[in-house]
Amino acid sequence: MEIEEIKTSFANISYRLEDYEHHLDDNMFAGRTDMMKQGMAVNIRVLERTCKAITDFLAEQPRKDNALAWSSVKSGFTCHDMLPYFYQDWFGTPEFAKVENLFSKTITEHCKDWESVAVLGSGACGLLYSVADDFQVSYGVDLSLSTLLVAKQFIQGEPLVFHLQRADWHKVELTPPASTANEIHYVVSDVLNMPFVSGSLSVVITQYMLDFISNPIRLTEEIYRVLKPGGLWINFSNPCRLPSDPIELGRRKLNELPVFFEKMGFDVLSMENERFALLNLEKIYSEAGNNQQLVHFFTLRKNENDSNIPADDRSIQRFFNRNDSVWREIPRIVKGRELALARKKLFGEQGARREVLEISVGGRSFSIPADFALLLETTLAGVDGKNSLRQIYTGVYEKGIGLTEDVFLQLIYVLHVQHYLIELED
Ligand SMILES: C[S@@+](CC[C@H](N)C(=O)[O-])C[C@H]1O[C@@H](n2cnc3c(N)ncnc32)[C@H](O)[C@@H]1O
Numbered sequence: 002m003e004i005e006e007i008k009t010s011f012a013n014i015s016y017r018l019e020d021y022e023h024h025l026d027d028n029m030f031a032g033r034t035d036m037m038k039q040g041m042a043v044n045i046r047v048l049e050r051t052c053k054a055i056t057d058f059l060a061e062q063p064r065k066d067n068a069l070a071w072s073s074v075k076s077g078f079t080c081h082d083m084l085p086y087f088y089q090d091w092f093g094t095p096e097f098a099k100v101e102n103l104f105s106k107t108i109t110e111h112c113k114d115w116e117s118v119a120v121l122g123s124g125a126c127g128l129l130y131s132v133a134d135d136f137q138v139s140y141g142v143d144l145s146l147s148t149l150l151v152a153k154q155f156i157q158g159e160p161l162v163f164h165l166q167r168a169d170w171h172k173v174e175l176t177p178p179a180s181t182a183n184e185i186h187y188v189v190s191d192v193l194n195m196p197f198v199s200g201s202l203s204v205v206i207t208q209y210m211l212d213f214i215s216n217p218i219r220l221t222e223e224i225y226r227v228l229k230p231g232g233l234w235i236n237f238s239n240p241c242r243l244p245s246d247p248i249e250l251g252r253r254k255l256n257e258l259p260v261f262f263e264k265m266g267f268d269v270l271s272m273e274n275e276r277f278a279l280l281n282l283e284k285i286y287s288e289a290g291n292n293q294q295l296v297h298f299f300t301l302r303k304n305e306n307d308s309n310i311p312a313d314d315r316s317i318q319r320f321f322n323r324n325d326s327v328w329r330e331i332p333r334i335v336k337g338r339e340l341a342l343a344r345k346k347l348f349g350e351q352g353a354r355r356e357v358l359e360i361s362v363g364g365r366s367f368s369i370p371a372d373f374a375l376l377l378e379t380t381l382a383g384v385d386g387k388n389s390l391r392q393i394y395t396g397v398y399e400k401g402i403g404l405t406e407d408v409f410l411q412l413i414y415v416l417h418v419q420h421y422l423i424e425l426e427d
Contacts, residue, residue: 003079003147004048004056006368011041033169040164040172047163048080051150069411072373080147083124084163084173085280087151090127091161091175092285096278100237101131103275104206107235107300108135111270114203114229121192121224122210126152132206133181140202142188142195149187156185168286193219193418194317197227204233209279212239212252215338215363215421221265228303234267235300237275244421248337255297267301274298320414327410328391332384332423338363340422342378362420376402380412384423 018034028034049056090097116137120129123141125148133139143149155161161175190196192210205224214220224234240252243261253261259269275296282289319327334340341361348354358374359366369377379400383393394409404412416422 003081004045004052007048007079007081008045011045014041036164036170040166040170043172044081044084044163047151047161048147051080051154052147055146069373069408069415072369072412072415078124078145078148080145080151081166083145083148083151085165085167085282086125086127087155087161087163087175088165088168088173088282088285089280090125091155091178092173094281094284096281097127099277100128100208103237103298104128104132104235107271108132108204108233111233111300111302112204113231116203117201118204118206119188119195119197119202119227120206120208121195121220122207123152123187124148124209126156126187128206128208129185130156130178130181132204133183133185136183136203138184138186140186140188140197142190142192144189144191146189149189153187156181165282165285167280168282168289171282171285173285191419193223195223195227199226200229202227202232203229204235206235208237210238211236212241213363214241215419217241217243218245218265219418219421221262225266225303230303230305232303233270233300234303237277237296237298239294240297244335244337258297258299262301266304268304270300270302272297272299317414317418320410320418326427328394329389330425330427331386331389332393332413332417332425333386334381334384335421335424338420338422340377340381340420342374362422376404376412380409380416381422390425 015038018037021030022028022034088094112135115135117140118132118136118138119140119142120126120132121142123129123143124145126141129139129141129152141149141152151161155175155177158177158180160177162172164170164172188196192214193216205228207220207224211217211220228234240254242248242252246253255272255274258272262269275298276293277296278291278293281291283291343359343361343366345357345359346354347357358369358371360369360374360377376397379397379402380393383396388396390410390413394404394406397404397409413423413425417425
């Protein structure tokens, strides 16, 4: 689906460019249009080649639409969105060198146990590769399968060539790094519910993750769960806002963070404001802007003695294992995390009309299939702070939407854990 969506959007761009070319006598944009067309073709080939094993496998399978599986991997970042991060991590940018240096210094200074590290939302995996030499086992965790596949094939020795849309489609050629002796695993998972045994990791790293994750409190709990007592969490991200904070005050200041992390079972080892030029393309593109931004860089240690920390008593497993009490829970929409469903009518050049269904959550929008939109609309219409999950499910069922109890609970999982749109009360 991801590849098909990109192909359609590139086909529309090509169609419009050709239309211009047709009407212009003297095409002064010819150089740029050619680069753009070449860039789109190259980028599609990168995605198709990387995902070939998956598309071949799926072509052999009987088609089974599963709106929920789809909704649970939509993070708002496609592999194509991530290409500028591949440039940032692997083109020898000063920005990446700065990040690498900060992490390496803090690991050397504070790390006591070098067994395992997990980089959450590892994206282009530059930081993962950079720390992998220090640890026996390293895990790159990301929701985007296609991004991890591109990163894995590159780290394993395949050169990567693509064009950067944000840099007027300039070409970027990346040479793979030297092979590393230590184990690297690429894990496709939501960072809010990871497949690691509790208390098993020496270090967790987050870079540009805490600032946009739907629920930073849940992420903090999950990192606390997977770290060994005494394990390190190192973070580099824009300031974040906790769901319980007043919306009007915006994101937290550095000095407002320790009290939260201490309550969550961490000791603060260091905390500083840094500046970072995110996705700075100046090295390859003279007309690039320089997006300097404020970043919170901190290192925390999970308490050696974690017995005082209240465990999350209502486990995530309740959405997957048969359990009667979950049906009595009452959902309400989380303050400040409203969801917008939009039915857009697009009128194109030939007056042709297309309808697109879109969903927007936390500032990100993406198109969704019609059956999922109906399910979502009906489910959320029942969320009024009084109806229990059982009552809402009955309402959905009576509307003629054929949906098993198991699938409904998975939808609630997606809404509650993944997108953090609803809270649940007993
Ligand atoms: C802004 S990018 C940052 C990538 C990398 N950490 C960096 O700073 O270069 C965010 C990455 O997190 C991934 N991501 C977003 N939500 C996620 C989630 N809930 N679980 C796992 N990965 C997620 C995206 O696929 C993307 O690769």
